[in-house]
Amino acid sequence: xxxxxxxxxxxxxxxxxxxxxxxxxxxxxxAxxxxxxGAAAVRIIHSEIVCTRREAAADRAHQAxxxxxxxxxxxxxxxxxxxxxxxxLDRAGRAxxxxxxxxxxxxxxxxxxxxxxxxxxxxxxxxxxxGGRLAVALEESEDxxxxxxxxxAELEDENGVLRTENDVLKSxxxxxxxxxxxxxx
Numbered sequence: 001x002x003x004x005x006x007x008x009x010x011x012x013x014x015x016x017x018x019x020x021x022x023x024x025x026x027x028x029x030x031a032x033x034x035x036x037x038g039a040a041a042v043r044i045i046h047s048e049i050v051c052t053r054r055e056a057a058a059d060r061a062h063q064a065x066x067x068x069x070x071x072x073x074x075x076x077x078x079x080x081x082x083x084x085x086x087x088x089l090d091r092a093g094r095a096x097x098x099x100x101x102x103x104x105x106x107x108x109x110x111x112x113x114x115x116x117x118x119x120x121x122x123x124x125x126x127x128x129x130x131g132g133r134l135a136v137a138l139e140e141s142e143d144x145x146x147x148x149x150x151x152x153a154e155l156e157d158e159n160g161v162l163r164t165e166n167d168v169l170k171s172x173x174x175x176x177x178x179x180x181x182x183x184x185x
């Protein structure tokens with residue numbers, strides 16, 4: 001750009017000198033020289049503009065490639081995250097199913113223990129003579145029933161915690177799926 005400006009200034013000085021000299025030959029030569037120097041300046045500026053545009057286009061192409069790669073990485077990360085969350089949800093679902101089965105089994109054992117307790121109470125009423133022996137059996141049955149009830153309560157608490165965790169994981173998955181995707185430029 002500096003060279004183009006220098007050529008135009010040189011042409012202007014030569015033309016001004018020729019005009020001041022008042023020689024038609026010198027003015028004609030100065031005019032031809034000014035046109036040639038102007039054309040050279042235009043050609044230099046044109047080359048610079050073309051080169052700048054090519055560099056800008058190459059830079060934009062490089063940026064587009066970088067954004068495409070970034071988008072692909074983000075998509076892969078998203079797929080990995082979804083897979084991990086789905087695996088956690090599957091594990092949590094299996095754990096909930098196992099705990100529900102355990103709760104049902106514990107409730108069945110508790111019901112059986114309660115039935116046995118009632119049977120023991122009836123036998124105690126019928127056979128008051130054997131009260132001492134039956135009193136020990138009654139205490140044992142009550143202990144098992146109490147343990148079963150405590151275990152049922154613990155299992156129900158664990159079941160509630162797992163259901164809450166399952167709901168949180170589902171909401172995280174839903175929130176992550178609604179996030180906007182990065183699109184390549």
